[in-house]
Amino acid sequence: MLVFLLRRLAQSVFVLIAMMVVVFFGVYMIGNPVDILISPDATPAEIEETMARFGFDQPVYIQFLKFVGNALQGDLGRSFVHGEPAVQLILSYMPATLELALLGLVFSVAIGVPLGVYAGYKADRWQGRAIMTGSIFGFSLPNFWVGMLLILIFAVELRWLPSTGRGETVAFLGMRLSIFSSDGLQYMLLPALTLALYKASLVTRLARAGTQEALMQDYVKFARAKGLSETRILFVHVLKNIMIPIITVLGLELGSMIAFAVVTETVFAWPGMGKLLIDSITTLDRPVIVAYLMLTVLIFIIINFAVDVIYTLLDPRVRVRGEGV
Amino acid sequence: MSADIQIPDENDPGRLWRLASRLSAIAVLAALLMLLSGTGLPPLMARFILLIGLIILAAVLLRGKYAKFFSGPAAYVATASLLVLVVLAIFAAELSPQNPYDLRQLDIMDGRQPPGSTNFDKTMTFHLGTDEQGRDILSGILYGLRVSLSVSLVATLMAMVIGVVVGIYAAWAGGRIEAILMRIVDFQLSFPSILVALMLMAAFGRGLDKIVIALIIVQWAYYARTVRGTALSETRKEYIDAARGLGLPAWRIVFGHLLPNCIPPLIVISTVQVANTIVLESSLSFLGVGVPITQPSLGLLIANGYGYMLSGQYWMSMYPGIALLAIVAAINMVGDRLRDTLNPRLSR
Numbered sequence: 001m002l003v004f005l006l007r008r009l010a011q012s013v014f015v016l017i018a019m020m021v022v023v024f025f026g027v028y029m030i031g032n033p034v035d036i037l038i039s040p041d042a043t044p045a046e047i048e049e050t051m052a053r054f055g056f057d058q059p060v061y062i063q064f065l066k067f068v069g070n071a072l073q074g075d076l077g078r079s080f081v082h083g084e085p086a087v088q089l090i091l092s093y094m095p096a097t098l099e100l101a102l103l104g105l106v107f108s109v110a111i112g113v114p115l116g117v118y119a120g121y122k123a124d125r126w127q128g129r130a131i132m133t134g135s136i137f138g139f140s141l142p143n144f145w146v147g148m149l150l151i152l153i154f155a156v157e158l159r160w161l162p163s164t165g166r167g168e169t170v171a172f173l174g175m176r177l178s179i180f181s182s183d184g185l186q187y188m189l190l191p192a193l194t195l196a197l198y199k200a201s202l203v204t205r206l207a208r209a210g211t212q213e214a215l216m217q218d219y220v221k222f223a224r225a226k227g228l229s230e231t232r233i234l235f236v237h238v239l240k241n242i243m244i245p246i247i248t249v250l251g252l253e254l255g256s257m258i259a260f261a262v263v264t265e266t267v268f269a270w271p272g273m274g275k276l277l278i279d280s281i282t283t284l285d286r287p288v289i290v291a292y293l294m295l296t297v298l299i300f301i302i303i304n305f306a307v308d309v310i311y312t313l314l315d316p317r318v319r320v321r322g323e324g325v
Numbered sequence: 326m327s328a329d330i331q332i333p334d335e336n337d338p339g340r341l342w343r344l345a346s347r348l349s350a351i352a353v354l355a356a357l358l359m360l361l362s363g364t365g366l367p368p369l370m371a372r373f374i375l376l377i378g379l380i381i382l383a384a385v386l387l388r389g390k391y392a393k394f395f396s397g398p399a400a401y402v403a404t405a406s407l408l409v410l411v412v413l414a415i416f417a418a419e420l421s422p423q424n425p426y427d428l429r430q431l432d433i434m435d436g437r438q439p440p441g442s443t444n445f446d447k448t449m450t451f452h453l454g455t456d457e458q459g460r461d462i463l464s465g466i467l468y469g470l471r472v473s474l475s476v477s478l479v480a481t482l483m484a485m486v487i488g489v490v491v492g493i494y495a496a497w498a499g500g501r502i503e504a505i506l507m508r509i510v511d512f513q514l515s516f517p518s519i520l521v522a523l524m525l526m527a528a529f530g531r532g533l534d535k536i537v538i539a540l541i542i543v544q545w546a547y548y549a550r551t552v553r554g555t556a557l558s559e560t561r562k563e564y565i566d567a568a569r570g571l572g573l574p575a576w577r578i579v580f581g582h583l584l585p586n587c588i589p590p591l592i593v594i595s596t597v598q599v600a601n602t603i604v605l606e607s608s609l610s611f612l613g614v615g616v617p618i619t620q621p622s623l624g625l626l627i628a629n630g631y632g633y634m635l636s637g638q639y640w641m642s643m644y645p646g647i648a649l650l651a652i653v654a655a656i657n658m659v660g661d662r663l664r665d666t667l668n669p670r671l672s673r
Contacts, residue, residue: 026528
């Protein structure tokens with residue numbers, strides 16, 4: 001087990017280093033950030049001076065070694081635009097994204113599980129088929145499109161909810177969060193719903209498959225024989241048994257929620273990490289792009305590592321195969 | 326699949342179909358190349374050849390193993406709407422009332438007109454309104470549909486070819502090569518595609534060729550994993566042993582015998598994948614890191630009109646949005662039907 005852990009850890013570190021190389025050289029190949037840092041009519045001497053100040057005059061490999069050295073100390077450079085350390089900047093935008101992703105997860109369970117259970121219960125009837133066809137739309141609707149539609153309906157036409165922005169925030173554990181104030185929650189509702197829709201159709205399909213399988217089990221027959229109501233069987237007995245795989249999948253999907261938040265945040269002008277990334281791409285703010293990508297990769301590596309370890313603990317077959325490679 | 330020892334039978338009905346499918350595949354490829362390079366036959370003719378070739382290919386595909394495809398109205402509706410959209414995309418230049426990218430045909434006075442209004446000179450009607458530069462939305466949609474469809478089709482096809490080659494090679498070579506290739510695949514698939522695509526587009530910058538490359542890189546691993554799985558189980562079957570026993574060279578076993586048997590599961594995946602690619606491409610374009618402004622896809626059209634939506638001028642992004650939804654839904658429904666047809670276990 002220890003050998004497996006160490007090997008898996010070494011792999012993660014290797015992936016991180018590989019990503020560092022890819023991201024650094026990828027991002028540092030585009031454009032010349034000096035162009036946006038100083039005015040177009042600057043003298044060559046001024047350009048030289050700025051290049052030297054940011055270290056652009058040095059060979060790429062020296063820049064890379066410096067970058068790695070600083071990265072190991074948690075320093076991924078200073079934003080050209082905001083003038084703050086990039087990591088700090090992103091971390092200050094992170095709570096907004098995380099609370100959005102979390103509320104999105106809650107919504108996707110709240111929408112997906114009841115629909116899925118019902119579709120599984122009525123699998124061969126038109127209700128079940130309708131829900132399944134609907135879930136295709138959930139998969140195929142582009143994220144930004146759903147957001148746009150929701151804004152059009154609830155903000156422009158009905159004027160029930162605010163369209164963009166973040167609203168009032170409350171300080172909690174040193175972070176500014178919207179989720180605890182009713183005004184902030186209003187602003188969160190539409191973006192979180194948008195983010196949730198794709199995952200909700202995933203949950204619907206999982207819940208349906210789980211329910212169909214569970215309904216054939218003996219404990220359901222027994223519960224029916226006891227004369228329990230169908231609602232109670234479905235939402236107490238069946239639900240308990242299908243939640244484990246759903247929660248596992250959703251845990252895995254938290255990372256992809258953060259990635260998908262890029263689109264949703266842009267649509268709703270939600271000041272999170274994703275919006276910051278898009279703004280940084282348009283302004284060629286290299287340190288922020290690099291720092292965002294490195295942090296996201298780190299999050300993903302941690303999630304994948306954790307999942308692998310948990311699976312290994314739960315399922316000995318994975319361990320055997322993992323050691324075989 | 327052993328074509329060598331099969332005696333050609335004049336009465337074999339499959340023979341004609343095989344011939345038709347091969348001919349139409351060649352015609353489709355040739356027409357596409359001519360359209361992309363702008364040489365050879367006149368574009369209108371090339372477009373007709375493309376359309377007819379695609380229809381024959383689809384007809385051949387939906388025969389035989391896929392004959393059950395048309396059971397129920399949903400399959401007809403999905404296929405018909407997909408066909409209409411493809412026709413609209415192919416003949417965008419001929420069907421649209423205005424070339425939205427020809428500056429001589431535009432008048433800034435026609436900017437942001439609501440649907441149904443006529444232009445300043447009273448010579449044409451904007452059925453779906455105009456955008457801020459006086460471009461007809463309907464024409465923009467038709468051209469955008471073409472960009473969206475062709476980018477995704479080309480990217481998906483090329484990703485499939487690369488993925489198939491890598492997957493089959495991994496399965497055939499085994500050992501260390503397989504381990505390394507599959508590690509790379511696992512590594513890439515552990516990140517969501519939108520994140521990888523964003524990274525790539527941040528590095529590449531905007532451009533049609535760049536987004537195609539990014540979409541290929543995002544997708545190839547998916548095919549590689551699927552094909553390797555199929556190829557691994559196929560290599561254990563007897564016909565491969567038989568081919569080996571006949572002393573055929575390895576490349577012939579792989580391309581002549583193994584490859585054709587790994588393709589069917591890919592048809593379903595690639596259908597759905599085209600839709601996913603359209604969504605991914607439109608998301609990237611919406612974020613401003615996708616196609617260039619000179620060749621807007623549906624996603625970029627939506628992004629262009631998005632700023633005006635809050636002031637009630639919904640048509641600029643709403644109608645391109647509906648077109649996007651229609652094409653994605655049609656492809657997905659066809660894909661879903663195909664999956665059910667191929668896999669009776671899931672058809673319930």
